[in-house]
């Protein structure tokens with residue numbers, strides 16, 4: 001392909017735009033590869049749009065497998081008795097459209113409402129693929145103004161939708177504006193494209209991102225089969241640009257709610273230079289309740305990991321509190337008893353250990369003060 005300047009572009013570098021034109025958006029397209037009854041899916045798609053990149057679609061091996069479940073609509077989406085539209089009440093913490101200010105020192109900036117593949121369990125199912133594809137320049141300007149006016153904001157997280165759906169030039173401009181704000185110390189981007197359309201991660205994108213260090217990227221893989229040569233290449237490019245990579249997974253019934261599957265995913269992530277960051281308990285999203293697991297399942301998975309594998313592989317398991325309380329860490333309990341003098345603990349194998357406490361403040365002062 002030829003640039004305006006007449007330069008040859010690398011195949012990989014240009015490919016992603018072409019790939020984004022070849023999407024599976026109609027149930028009929030599923031039958032090109034799989035024999036299923038698509039009639040019940042038509043109503044689902046009219047409420048919650050379907051979009052699957054050809055790359056991600058090709059990772060499906062059979063009907064109902066963990067890749068299928070994440071991207072192919074299910075009739076259960078329209079029969080959800082529990083879910084709510086905006087389970088985290090993001091709208092309630094949104095001072096300007098698309099910006100969520102929930103924690104004291106950081107904000108989440110939704111810069112896009114589309115993705116390369118729509119996950120059926122998405123927390124922002126209410127908006128992804130349903131609102132205008134991206135915010136207007138005017139809305140971005142309002143978000144930037146808000147951050148400028150709030151010196152307590154030291155961490156800006158670009159999210160969406162998927163920020164990497166924006167053209168390089170637009171991303172460059174937004175990052176430039178955010179970076180120019182004196183009190184913004186770090187910038188983070190959350191993207192699922194290294195998983196769903198890894199061809200999006202190009203040397204050109206990386207050369208833009210690295211201008212804005214310290215910049216962190218959180219990716220989103222949920223199943224070991226999502227880790228391929230292509231996604232390894234994408235994460236390698238980002239890591240080589242000096243970008244620390246974290247992963248945010250969602251605990252999904254029938255996809256990764258199994259200690260063996262989860263451990264394999266976490267190990268594979270470390271091998272592609274991604275540090276597991278969060279494991280999310282499924283939110284109460286309307287149209288996605290069939291993905292929910294019980295919290296005990298998550299705790300058991302963590303118990304199967306802690307002590308048995310590298311601490312580096314273990315994500316923090318969190319529940320994003322319904323109604324907008326923010327992320328709350330959930331841990332297996334390793335404290336058996338606790339008093340003024342000692343803490344009684346169990347280790348990962350169930351053995352009991354005692355940790356003697358130092359004296360409490362007043363006693364400590366009396367002890368340390370010479371007569």
Ligand SMILES: *Cc1c(COP(=O)(O)O)cnc(C)c1O
Pocket residue numbers: 100101102103106107108157327
């Ligand atoms: C998750 C989230 C953040 C970032 O949280 P960290 O725990 O710092 O990763 C910021 N704002 C909102 C609204 C969020 O949901």
Ligand code: SF4
Pocket residue numbers: 114115117118119121122123124128160161162192
């Ligand atoms: S990539 Fe993220 S924002 Fe997009 S549909 Fe999936 S979970 Fe939702």
